[in-house]
Amino acid sequence: MDTSTPSPGRTPHRTAPEGSPLRRILTGTAALLAVVGLLCLGAVVLSGLRGESVWPGFAAGAIYLLPAAFVLMAGLIIDGIRRRRRG
Template identity: 45%
Template structure:
């Protein structure tokens, strides 16, 4: 459907998103670490609920992956704010 009015429609940018590989890698890494951390935490809680011996790797995964994922997500927010201010 074409615009037949005498006033052109405003252009809000192109339809293709800007390709920013470092931000994409940062986002995928943050999500992957968050999933690994949550799965590790779930394994620790289920093992403790069943009164079993918790494997130290699950504890380390929960202790390390969740905070690192949180920091990476904060960096994503800061990066997004900086990108919007430049535009």
């Protein structure tokens, strides 16, 4: 086996650490909530610019989904920091 150090300018091949399935699901959920919340916010803004009344579902989506996605992402970031410090 070759144990020599790689030449300058060349990095060794590293694979990403495998995350738990729950972490991947939570990451996907946070991303989906953020995208849907932004779409709802865009619909609210466009309806307001056109002078139309806004469907309450779009307003509720923007009000609840964006903060939920933010809190979920913040929790994932804090968990990632804790994992790195431990491991």
